[in-house]
Amino acid sequence: MKTRTVHEPNAKLMNADEVWEDAQTIAAVLRKNLLKADAETRLRIPLSVFLLAMDSLDRNELLVLQERVQEKLAA
Amino acid sequence: MVGNESISRLPGMAVAISNTGPLISAFQSNSFDLFQELFETVCISTVCNSELTRHGWHDHVEAMSPRLVVFKLNLAEEQHAKKIAEEIVRHPDCNDPILENHLGEAQAITLAERQEFQDDLLLIDELAARAVARERGLKLSGFAGVLLSAAKTKLISPEEVKQRMEKCRAEGTHYRASFIDYVYEIAKQEGRGK
Numbered sequence: 366m367k368t369r370t371v372h373e374p375n376a377k378l379m380n381a382d383e384v385w386e387d388a389q390t391i392a393a394v395l396r397k398n399l400l401k402a403d404a405e406t407r408l409r410i411p412l413s414v415f416l417l418a419m420d421s422l423d424r425n426e427l428l429v430l431q432e433r434v435q436e437k438l439a440a
Numbered sequence: 441m442v443g444n445e446s447i448s449r450l451p452g453m454a455v456a457i458s459n460t461g462p463l464i465s466a467f468q469s470n471s472f473d474l475f476q477e478l479f480e481t482v483c484i485s486t487v488c489n490s491e492l493t494r495h496g497w498h499d500h501v502e503a504m505s506p507r508l509v510v511f512k513l514n515l516a517e518e519q520h521a522k523k524i525a526e527e528i529v530r531h532p533d534c535n536d537p538i539l540e541n542h543l544g545e546a547q548a549i550t551l552a553e554r555q556e557f558q559d560d561l562l563l564i565d566e567l568a569a570r571a572v573a574r575e576r577g578l579k580l581s582g583f584a585g586v587l588l589s590a591a592k593t594k595l596i597s598p599e600e601v602k603q604r605m606e607k608c609r610a611e612g613t614h615y616r617a618s619f620i621d622y623v624y625e626i627a628k629q630e631g632r633g634k
Contacts, residue, residue: 369496371612372460373541377533377567378614379582381622387585388592388630394454394561394579395478401559402452 446556447509453480458563459548460484460491461613462583463508465565467500468611469604471583472508474590479561482508485521485547511551521546527572534568545569552578583608584615584623591627598627 379387422430449455456479463484466472475482482504484492489510492501501508513521525539525546536542545566552562553576562580564570573580581589587601596604602624609615 369611370494371614372464372491372495373536373566374612374614375535376461377535378461378565378619379567379570379584381619383570384582384584384588384623385626387581388588388626390579391478391561391581391585391589392592394559397559398454399452 447481447483449480455479455481455483455557455560456563457483457548457552457557457560458488459565459569460488460495460544461565462563462586463488463492464495464497465583465608465613466586467497468613469607471587471604472500472504474586474595476507477595478586478589480507482563483511483551483557484508485544485551486510486512487543487547491544513547513550517550518547521550524549524572528568531568531571533571542569545572549573549576549578552580584619588623588627588630592630594631598624598631601627 419427419430447455456475458475463472463482466475472482484501489501492498501510521543522539523546525542528534528542528545529537529539534542545564546569548562548564549569549572551557552560552573560579562573562578563582563586564573564580565582570580570582584605587596587604590596591598591601602620605615605620605623609617609620
């Protein structure tokens with residue numbers, strides 16, 4: 366069996382009260398990246414590409430899209 | 441496997457730049473899958489890679505490619521990392537005065553400061569290095585924070601958070617029992633939606 370050693374066994378590690386803050390930071394980083402993606406999608410997909418993509422949708426997907434479009438138009 | 445190019449990423453996906461400690465904890469507790477759930481790629485520096493090899497984890501690093509990428513810093517970045525290592529050594533929470541022993545943390549911080557990673561996460565557990573990273577405005581977490589995030593998003597249960605940290609402890613990572621209990625309690629509270 367391979368021998369494994371401990372990394373910096375005498376180093377002081379983070380405090381317990383920082384863990385919650387760490388998890389909050391991770392959530393914020395993930396959220397920020399998702400929001401960036403939304404912005405990029407709006408900017409980068411020309412309408413023509415979007416319309417072309419509709420050709421590949423099946424009936425059920427088109428029905429979902431139709432419902433969404435009707436909701437948007439009614440809003 | 442070692443590169444210096446920008447990584448390609450899917451829109452909306454975050455990247456984690458990790459120091460040695462959190463990755464060893466992930467390997468010890470079979471938690472790299474959680475890293476993969478939360479982040480598209482985990483990036484490490486060559487010094488971190490050498491440390492992982494020295495500690496016996498080279499096979500794991502190889503196995504996790506291409507989701508684990510080793511970056512080589514350029515000359516200017518290496519110089520910059522040495523200055524950061526000096527900052528870590530000077531920090532009151534640092535109990536190891538040998539600069540070379542802090543190059544792993546310093547290179548991880550330097551990597552995280554790259555423009556392409558400005559909205560990404562630095563993973564680091566050591567107290568002094570965390571303080572230096574925070575002073576530089578980096579967004580950071582330790583391994584326990586990753587487990588807590590995974591529990592919050594229901595990827596694992598609070599009990600699994602505790603088990604994974606205890607596994608690390610059993611394999612030599614010096615998480616105190618009180619620290620593990622505290623993280624477990626928070627995970628349970630988060631699971632109840634508090």
